[in-house]
Amino acid sequence: MDEQAKLSRRSVLRGAALLAGGTLAAAVIQVKPAYAQKAAQAAVKYQESPSNGQKCSDCTYFQAPSSCGVVDGKISPNGWCALYNKKS
Template sequence: MKVSSRRVFLKYMAMLGLVTWSTTPLYAKVPKATFKYQDTPLDGKKCVDCVYFLAESSECKMVEGVVSPEGWCRIFLKKK
């Protein structure tokens, strides 16, 4: 019986994981304060040069709301 109950438990956990995964967005934007966003550049690093910046809407893929092209945050990742 232990094997059967273990299998049931593992199946339940797998299903729970699938349900959680399928109902959670692949990414969610976070508040600006989380990444210490500021409206000014830092050491020449600007949002306009970041891979997450969406120029057409002045938004970031990771940070909530409108961001300044001249801004900066901790997740800055320079475009190649």
Template sequence: MAKQQPDRSRRSFICTAIVGLPATLLLRGAAASDKMTKPQAEYQDTPNGIYSCGLCTLFVAPDGCKVVEGAISKDGWCKAFAAVD
């Protein structure tokens, strides 16, 4: 009889782990950012010639970007620059 108790707890643990794993992965994926850091994007606070974040399709006013983390300047520039058509 004493042997059945560890089997039940092991079975409960395995079932809980199987059920909880997808939920954990979903929550982790939702928290992870798909954005680049400023160094990865080679972001600079100054424009690159006539090109600046304010003229980029990825710029989100007033100080955001769809692909670069953190606050950015509309006068900045990075390698992900995509000109407005």
């Protein structure tokens, strides 16, 4: 194999490696990070009523009218779960 053919083969291999790396990076970027997923209500002991005066409408994570930033599903303003964090 002459020197030019070796260089050309090396260039093709390098290009293929870069392409594979770029494809892998694009695939990784599209994966949702674990922290972006909300917790299941049962996993955080969600209930439809307040607990010791604590309720969703007073929690940092509550999103009116009936959502939560960290717990999945419909959330009552009068509900409560183990992730409760009082609004400051």
